[in-house]
Amino acid sequence: MPELPEVETMRRGIAVIVGSKIARVSRAPCKLRPIEIRPQLRAFDHRTRGTTITGLGRAGKRLVIELDSSEKIVIEPRMTGLALLSSPPDEEHLRLKIELDGGSVRELVYWDSRGLGSVRLLRPKEFQLQLGPAKLGPDAIATTAELIRERLRTSRRAIKVALLDQRAVAGIGNLYAAEILHVAGIHPERTCDSLRPNEWDALHRAMVAVLEAAIQYEGSTLADGTYRNALNQSGNYQQHHRVYDQEGNLCGACGKGTIVRIVQAQRSTFFCPVCQKPRSRRRNSPRGR
DNA sequence: CCCCAGTCCTGCGGGC
DNA sequence: TGCCCGCAGGACTGGG
Secondary structure, eight states, rough: OOOOOHHHHHHHHHHTTTTTTTEEEOOOOOOOOEEEEEHHHHHHHHTTTOBEEEEEEEEEEEEEEEESSSSSEEETTTTTTEEEEESSSSTTTEEEEHHHHEEEEEEEEEEEOOOOEEEEOOOOOOHHHHHSSTSSOBBSSOOOHHHHHHHEEEOOBBHHHHHHHHSSSBBBOHHHHHHHHHHOOOOOTBBBBOOOOOHHHHHHHHHHHHHHHHHHOOOOTTTOOOOOOTTOOOOOOGGGGGSOOOOTTEEEETTOOOOOEEEETTTEEOOTTTTOOOOOOGGGGGOOO
C-alpha cells in the first residue's frame, strides 16, 4: 500500500522523465473498470499534449508531475497503484499510458490491480484547493515535533488514528503508523491529549527515522506483492517490520512481548504490549476502601 | 469537532 | 476440489 516511502521511491524512480514532452495520454486496453481520470481522457490528452515535464514532486501519498503549462498531473495510487517506466506486472491491470518524447524513456504507465487509485490533471487553483494546507498537513518527513504537537495535542482521538489523518500530518498510512509508534514506544490507544512533550519528540524522531529507513530500502512490498518501484522491482523494508502483520511473533526489540493485533477505526493496529505500555495510572488512582 | 459505517475495487485465503 | 465469504485499507461521504 503505497505510503510516503513507496511514493517517494516512485518519484525517484521516474525522475528521468523530467525534461520530456508529453506526446499522448491514452487508456490502456484494460477490461476492468476504468480508474478515475479527471478530466475525461479527451480533455486530459488535449490539455497535456505537447507540454514539457518540468519537475516531479510528492504531496503526502500523492505523486505530482509538474508541467510547463503550470498544470499538474496528480497520481494517487491508493492501495495498489503503481507509476512505472517499464514492464508492468501484467497487462490486464494496465490503466493509463503517458507517451513521452525527447527523453530516454518512451512512456510512463499507470498500473493498478484494484483500481482504487486516480490520475488527475489540476490547474494551479484546483491544486491549491485539493492539496493545499487545508487538506494536507505538513509532510511527515519535513515537519517538526512542535508542529505535530500543535496540531494534535488537544485532540482526544487515539494517536494511531490521528496519524492516519492526512490533514494532521501527510504521508503516513496504516503500516508506518504501527511501525512509528513501536519505535517511539507509544501505545496506539493513547489519546493525543495524553502525550507529554517528550513523547511528541520521541514520536517525531521515530517518524523521521522509520520513514527515512523505509525510503533507503525502497519501501515495503507485502505478501500480496503489489508494491513495486518504477522498474517493477520489490521494496525491501518489509524485512525490517517490527510489528506490522507480526501478530503472535515475539517482539524483536524487547524479546519479551508478543505482538498483538487490535482494531481501531476499522483498521488493524499491531503493537508490542511490553514496548508500548498504556500510561500508568496507578500512581494517581486511589482505589479500594 | 469527532466518530462510525458504508463505498469504491480486486485478489487471496480460510472454512466448509 | 470448488465455491463463497470476508478481509485487506486510503480517501471520501453522510448521519449521529
